[in-house]
Amino acid sequence: MTDLDTRVAPPHAPFLRRAVPALLGYAAVRALGLVVLALWSAARGKSAYTLLTARWDSLWYTRVAELGYGYEVRLPNGDVHSNLAFFPLLPWLERLLHAALPLSYADAGLVVSLLASLAAACGIFAVAERVYGPRVGVCAVLLWAVLPVGVVQSMAYSESLFTALAAWSLYALLTGRWLTAGVLAALAGLTRPVGAAVVAAVWVAGVISFVRGRRAMRTPGAETTSHAPAHTPGASDDVQAPALAPSAEAPFAPSVPPAPAWRRVLGMLIAPLGAAGYVLWVGHRTGKGPLGYLDVQAGWRNGFDGGYAFARFVGDKFTSFPSALAGVGLIVGVALLLWLYVAGVRRRQPVELLVYTGVVLALALCASSYFGSKPRLLLPAFPVLLPLAGALTRLRTSRSVLVTAVLAVASAIYGAFWLNGSGPP
Template identity: 30%
Template sequence: MTALTQRSDWARTAAARSWMTGIAVFVVVRTVGAWWLLYVGNRNHRTLHNMLASWDGQWMLALAGRGYDDIPAHLTDAHGQHSVDTAYAFFPGYPMVVRAVDVLPGFSTYAAAIATSLVAGAAATVAAYRIGQWCALRRWPADEARGDRAGLIMAVLFAATPMSVVLTMAYTEAIYCAFAGWALWMTLEKRWVEAGSLALCAGLTRTTAVGLIAVVLIAAFLHRRDGWRPWVGAAIAPLGWLAWIVFVGVRVGSPTGWFQVQSNGWDTRFDAGAATLRYLVDTLSLNQTAGDVITAWVILATMVLIVLAFVTRLPWQVSVYGTLAASTVLLSTGLMNSRARLLLPAFVLLTPVALALVRQSRTTQITVGVATTVTSAWFGAYMLGIYPYAI
């Protein structure tokens, strides 16, 4: 057996193992979260059904079931307003997939939305595993076992982030993280057409995709002499995001139409981080609500992770994407109490933590995994079952 054949066999085995392990991690961690969410909901007279479709989930279900021009009037923006353009602040990728699943026998729109998020959440967890494994093997090329451990730890950290409860909700985070995570891994693997295609899908899902698209474009440009594939990947990567921005712009009658809808409805606009700084100062000095205090600490932790991503010399694709994904949140205005959820797409910034833990004892790794799982379960249930504001 040649070395090339052995390497190919290992790659197939590693891929199968990553899928099995990643899915198992997602199921276990999110089952713990769902159990505690159900308990907290019962104690606070809220059903699991309603909590998993709360806040923006109502918008997603309406868009999937009725389209953009037939949204119920009770669905409003952050100011309580409802106009003919309000719905166009939401990208169409997730509702389109939910509608496609909804046509299957036995599926309601709600069931299709939750099923879509569950499948996408599991796929995103596998992507987190593969990214962690890839970074570990880049650092320790001859230690495949360490690469697998890093992947496992990364999968646990992703599935147990503070607001990973949204991976099981009628929200866009699960499907976006799946598209973005796999697009980033394809970029690391120099599989340009696949990376561009997944970036296109991510661009139809959330505006956060601009950071991902930038990474794919830069990486493809750096490998522009490797044939036609980098050119194709770069060409298709921005098409999803651009298509929606242009479509909304034509509808509103302005090239910046989507940004106007977002700004007018949800006060979301670039401010170089001024609103985030005010929120941190006010929350950590005055606020007594656990949801806001923990959100403030999540923001601070994210800033530290951005620094660590560069200090620990992660692959630039990982560091730059994580930084850009976080920056779209930290450098803009908007609903501050949603920041813990909005930062979830920057999950690759957890890679330095995974690489540090892989050098620790098995006991330490298990302790951290259990602690993060329990904390995530509590915080997610608190934010959906007790916290009174939108997440």
């Protein structure tokens, strides 16, 4: 048992008060990363601000915000890089801030990303607290902050915005707010192609709710399944599995009465509107029909091949000794991700989280896109961190703080090295 209970507000306190330790820890980690990035960049004669706002995908987003869609680059090999590959919500927000405040489009993108990263941290805390309690919530946020590519959370990219929308949509599902979940899923679908993961979570949860409802009608007196975790104050600090039925001893996730069927149906219908609307619009604009967006992605050499290209990429690393070490590292990394996902299944995470995480992992690992982008594509898969967060809560507070501090320093150094080198694609 740790004394971390004294660092978090009681379950009945207002949400923001309960989330304060997680937000302060997250802000401290990100501030450290930005300071190290600024010092490292200055030593190399580069601008940290430029690295955060005016390179790679951030340039494409600001061009969409400023000029709209239609810009493309034709490469010597015949590939066509079109800005239609970039979903519109982040550019829309950049344009809105630029119009409302004296900010450049790049400044607006940075502000959106910083605010979205805090919203994402709150959402991750809310989900983890709902399922496993506030201590795991705090640790989950800190682990998300100290990921090796955590610096992307502070860039004018769409990862933080998407993670915020996804986390809060999942939380809405866990608390029975179907309309909110559907709207947030639709907005996530306007942010990144992986918005399909949020839509899948809403749909699977909706179908299961109706199946359980029909079973309950056929079996009078059957208990309604809830997301309440089998967690009691003073119990073991290990991650606890969600209970199969409501329990008075589950203070962090009280039972949620089933929402009316029309709300569930409406939430399910709203969820795919964002992604479907943009994909269909791109197909209409390109004149290539409903699948026109796939042609746009093909111009970037992006596609879904079931992981064949990634497996071949890893296999090619074993042609020489130095690169073989990188190949081993990639295999270990993928194995760790899969092990954490299986751990979530064994700990009976809510089906919403499992479906969402599974789709994010599949789209990231089985896509034929540039392989250097895969670490940042995995950033939204925060539920895989919950088993690690549970393990972190089992340590004494002094040790968990030390582990987090070491990881934060390592993440800050790696982020600065990464952005001053090849950087994220």
